[in-house]
Amino acid sequence: MSWRGSWPSIAVLVKRALNEITRVPGAAIPGVLAPTIFFLGLTSVFGSLTLLPGFTTSSYQSFLIPVSLLQGAGFTGAATGVNLARDIEQGWFDRLLASPAPRPVLLAGLVLSASLRCLLPATFLLIVGFAVGVHWPGLGGLVIAITLVMGMAVVAATWGTSLALRFRTQSAAPIMQVGMLLAVLLTTAYAPQHLLTGWLQEVAKINPVTQVVEAVRQGFVGSVSWHDTWPGYLTLFALAALLSFFALRGMRRMTL
């Protein structure tokens, strides 16, 4: 089956995943509320950090919003993994594997739905953020931020999918969620690199997700540049490719 011929299959899988938003709206609420609560809570608690000499902005809300946007994407992607684990437990995924649809098509349906679903928490967060004083990043900055957040959801979905195929149970949900939470928090989430202390300064330096956080953040705290943008896209592309490999390998192993 060619990729051109696969689009209808991908579209149906995406539509099925998106149906859950309208049919089980309660399931989407935690994914929207959790990053918003963290955003409002952490800005209230740590807002005075901007008074530290060398802090890159006077608005902690603007500094933190990228982290919350990426957290929202992470939770949405992890939810894709949990839903897949449920489908595996209930035997529905076996029927998909038995269909003539190629494995990459099944994976594409899962991860593309995550990249669309993450727009729900992102939109809610941005509305709340702008209401409490987050700087307008400019149209270019906003487009970059949203596309990177969608990319992060793809990465999180491939991560969740790989784990769901490995463990084949919804009990693996905490690993999916905590994994994404740590990936985002072990960066320059709370403060700029030079103001981090101890081990986190080193970990943030080598954590590739730091590039994504900084690329999303640039428009909110200053001006947008290609120099600060491309490492974010490259990181997401590399992570998505690596995790897709593991997810596809997991699908192959399910049918062995």
Next chain:
Amino acid sequence: MTGALAANARVVAALGRRSIVQTLRRPQLLAPLIVFPTALLAIQTAGAGRAVDLPGFPDVPNFLSFMLAGAIVQSVMFTGNSGAIAFAIDMEMRFTDRLYAAPIARSSVVLGRLAATATLGAIIATYFIVLGLIFGASIHEGVPAVIWIIALTSAAALAFGTIGAAIALRSNNASVVQGIFPLVFVVLFLSDAFFPANLMLEPASWIAQYNPFSFVVNGIRDPIISGWSATTELKAIAAVIGIGALGFALCAAAMRSRLRRGV
């Protein structure tokens, strides 16, 4: 009378033991108590560690010493929530029905769960104190403070647990109890668990000054970073008693309601 009390105490102890074993055997119940607060403590300490240089920040040896009390209270609040989820699952699976059919006081079923929560609170306090000492925190008031912190944390865990148990008894549904998890963060963010109230932004700063959970945090924090303060400790005790009294009243009301409804 004494014999009945002793019999009840044995039931509470047996059910408490069962609850602790259940928590230790289920990673999904244990992880939120230890893994998440530990990870958040490590990340926030390193991420916002320079906050100690801010004007108005209390004089502390390091940010970890300041954060320890917040991590302990966060963890015991999760313990109360986890215990309530397990309690609701017991009700969903009809395990509590079998207990109600047995010749024991109905209150023992709730007290057994709360006894476990209090014990886990003491274990959590010990864990975080040891962890803090290993990674450079210091306890200003030494061994007496450690004993006091463990006792206060255990009492606070019991008090927080009563609120969770009341919600479990009222809802009979684990998903509903799980739904209060984000509220734990709201309460924590609106207290000075992670930052001094005077340096927080409004309106959180104002709310934190009157939030009873702030009193509990400060009752644990003061002997760690500065020294004993009778006013702070009395406020902490009053907050624990107040939260506990409210929780017990809600539990009693929920139990009466269940009896009326025949569940």
